[in-house]
Amino acid sequence: MKRVIVVGNGMVGYKFCEKLVTKPQREEYKVIVFGEEPSPAYDRVHLSEYFSGKSAEELLLAPKNWYSDNNIELRTSEMISGIDPENKKVTTYKNEDFEYDYLVLATGSSAFIPPIEGSHIPGVFVYRTTEDLDAIRTFASKLKPEGKNKAAVLGGGLLGLEAANAAKELGMKTSVVEFAPRLMPKQLDEPASKMLQSKIEDLGIHILTNKATIEITGKNAIEKMEFSDGTHLETNMLIISAGIRPRDEVAGNSGIEVGKRGGIKVNNKMQTSAKDVYAIGEAALYNDGIYGLVAPGYNMAEVAVEQITGGTKTMADHIDMSTKLKLIGTDVASFGDPFIENEEVTAINYENKQKGIYKRINVTKDGKKLLGGILIGDASDYNNLFQIYINGMKLPEHPEDLILGFREEGESAMGSVLDLPNTAQICSCESVSKGQICNSISSGECSSMEDIVKLTKASTGCGGCKPMITDLLNESLKSMGKEIKTNLCEHFEFSRQELYDLIKINKVRNFDEALNLFGKGHGCELCKPLLASIFASLNMETANQQVTIQDSNDRFLANIQRNGTYSVVPRVPGGEITPDKLMVIGHVAKKYDLYTKITGGQRIDLFGAELHQLPHIWRELIEGGFESGHAYGKSLRTVKSCVGSSWCRYGMHESVGFAIKIEERYKGLRSPHKLKGGVSGCIRECAEARGKDFGLIAVEGGWNLYVCGNGGATPRHGILLAEQLDDETCIKYLDRFLMYYIRTAAPLTRTAPWLDKLDGGIEYLKKVVIEDSLGIAEELEQDMQDLVNKYECEWKQAIEDPEMMKRFKHFVNSHDSDDNMAFVPMREQKMPKPWVK
């Protein structure tokens, strides 16, 4: 058996192991991995998410037992301090020797610390490992009680800006200090940098350019940064992000050839100057370059595996450095040659200062080829543009269409994804081509996203290619005349719409019956709530009827919180509330010691109720005139209103009254996802109606009806469905629209993505709703009216029925409450004790 030693268990070292274990010759190799960090390899690319709540475990590329399960000996916290290429041995820092047949150096890089006086003063950090982030977090949390809250980041590149955002999220007032005259000088041109700067400043981060730091000063901890122009910046902590230095020290000291400016020299087989020694990832110097991105590193890992196991694969000459950045809060991408400017090239720019969008593409003079570009503020076209660029594809007649967003309904400027050449690399992290994906589909090997991910590992890296793979899958299946498989889960081989129809036609009454007739097994957390929603949409059945198929929140008619307590949200239609009712809420909150907060939906949330308290709380609220707010359900949440013509000097109609009317009409309505509405009294739009699933804006002569808006993760403005409607027509159209959505949407799909997938888009929807092109309008209205007539407050139902009440008890065999639950004080109220990280 041959022995392979891997030095470094970072992203690329891990990828090497992962690729090796899939090789048929796997059994011929014994693999030992040495990692200096205490944890197994983790996702450094998403390191910043460690601050926004991801745990160290969640960041792991594979759990610890993956290595032993795959027969890999992983030795963490063990650094290699010497290599003896003559005798094919490595030495650990504990002076133990290990022999190898093949040695793979995947030692990555470390943060570059410029030679500035004072860079080791406490309070100065780098941003590379989870330990760095722990240290930063601990330091920041000690500063705050002392009233200190200033942070600075040295370096306005890709990583520096990410670090700055992280410091800001920690509650620090953050400044970025950049030596060059502008941000990200390597990737962006001047207007792009400017746009980016103003966007980042909008996030509350201060930016200083043209500043050369000459000294860091401070007594016990950092206090100031001194600049060459005589100015200075006061700060309580500093994160240095001034570039990376390849970790070539061990290799260099052992006589392996390294570059003048660092990096272990390799050829296109990833071989170093020493026999059977390979270098991959950020430590490797290939074609005179160091590549600080995962995708090239992953390619190198694959080449090394191939070479060691007898394959012939080599590294491409040109390494693409295109990137889409994940600067939380704003899109930034650059690809190909972003700057190129000469007689052969035309640069096409689009700039919209108000929206903060800048786009540039560099196109050959003959308009045939795309050479590179930059996208700021809206990088949604990145995947398409990148494919056109990397595959040298023909451009549309008017290349500017590529960025001006002019397109036919439902069509991208690129045409169909199937037009891409087979060699087009779809997933660059895992280097998976379009051909591989399409072949796996046409051969019948794959018929779902899940299959493709399993077989090819595509989209398991940065995930950016996911939308493209979905499109490829759907288009390929369609072109094969196959139906796009949209099975709910392993228990039902039907789509939501099919099941909806089956249940309706066969008058199925409950989940068990549905399983017997159309499914198998016991069901699961996907199909149960979905069927519960269908039963509700068909019969207005409340969550009290089939309790255990409800999503766990619906089962207890409340949202579960961090420590297993629940929140209570009474309905406040349109956000209008009397002082007396406010006092009822205040009284209940005080009596049960609940944390109270005004929500983003114009009502009041009471947090921290124990399971057994819920019915008591609701009894009092119901007596005070409240009803369930369905804040836990995939159902109508709120219809937000602005004050409208009754008080506002600009109001065109009575928006509060109409919002209440609509909220009362659709309350309790269950749907594929939650539903939100808004009604604004004039085009100033204070109710943010266009951010809702349905929104009404008062205009001269009636209401403008907008549909399919969305806040949340993918914000979208609603699209105009009809204009100047009177109250009655407005409700008629709403009935039709909502019912049509409920019938046809895929599970957990908000109205905006539903419309995206609807063949024919808004024009089609208009035909269905306004012109009744399907001849179902009357039926839709009738169905809705039936549901409206059957509405009952499910909390009222629950507290009136002793059987239903049984579920609100923590223990079956005891009246005790959960003793694991603990609260800590917060401001003048309380919160659950924090989770241990």
Next chain:
Amino acid sequence: MQDLLSQYHSVEPQKVKTWIKVGATSEFPENGGACIKYKTRQIAVFNFKRDSQWYACQNLCPHKLEMVLSRGMTGDSKGIPKVACPLHKKTFSLKDGSNLNGEDYKIAVYPVKIENEIVYIGFTD
């Protein structure tokens, strides 16, 4: 925190020393779960009505250490009976307590027996 977890160890049916009576079958929801208390332990009990099987496991979710599993949704994955935590939907096998999302988390499971419509859970103490 570890103390909390260390109270829970899977019990094999042949090793049971005491069978604790925890309630009538009718007190447990069909195709769902409820929680019982034994000494300082919280145990989630599940009634799989469709094939008349009962399962029990720790009520403590190993992910964030909250006492919530009995309130999770039940079901099966390729025939393995499971529960999904109501907090982040991690799913656990009720047969052997393993985590079905392929992560390291594991839960303790306990034997259940039904005699004369009474539910008993087996412990070693």
